[in-house]
Amino acid sequence: MKHTGFEIEHCRPNCPKSSRNWHNLYEELTANLTSLNLYQTIEDKFHPVLHHHIPKICLAGCPNGCSHPNIKDFGISGYVTPQITDVPCIECNKCVLSCQEMAITWGPSGIVIDQTRCLSCGDCQRVCPSGTLTAGESGWTLRLGGRVGRHPQFAKLVGQVQTDEEVLTWVSDTITRYIENGQPQERLTHFLER
Ligand code: SF4
Ligand code: SF4
Ligand code: SF4
Structure with missing residues (x-):
């Protein structure tokens, strides 16, 4: 099966500590990003495509962040x-x-x-x-630019939003800018720094 060009990690389903239900957002993020055909961009940039080339997104139900939002390109954690x-x-x-x-x-x-x-x-x-x-009030805390590897860094706090739609727009707009303006051999994490 062809890779989608992104990975979304989420935390444990039905966790009693969840501050926000992430299931719908997960489905909608998957649909939105699939429609952007991100893998084509990744494939054009890297030969061969390796795991660290693939943009990573994390959905966590609460600030405990068990799915590691601090070390992903996009970290999205629920709050209430x-x-x-x-x-x-x-x-x-x-x-x-x-x-x-x-x-x-x-x-x-x-x-x-x-x-x-x-x-x-x-x-x-x-x-x-x-x-x-x-x-x-409940919503999502957004972080950007986390990674592991040779030059690890924690994602930086972007802000908080209250609706799933705002999260979808933020992720889609950022990925679209990467598709349109990313340089050859440039990973998303380095594009975000630039
Ligand atoms: S991040 Fe929160 S909701 Fe998700 S598994 Fe951990 S404790 Fe549960
Ligand atoms: S607000 Fe009052 S009733 Fe509620 S948990 Fe705290 S001490 Fe108990
Ligand atoms: S006061 Fe804040 S940090 Fe403490 S248990 Fe309540 S929500 Fe969590």
């Missing part, structure tokens, strides 16, 4: 920000204990979330039995 509601807190302390970042403490009026420490992983709202904590 906790929101404190008006529902009375029963002071069970579960949210405080659940937070690995120690972002939740007790204040005079109840729990306080330190936004500078919070990674929007969603653990606290999942353990809250009362509904005092619920899911707030």
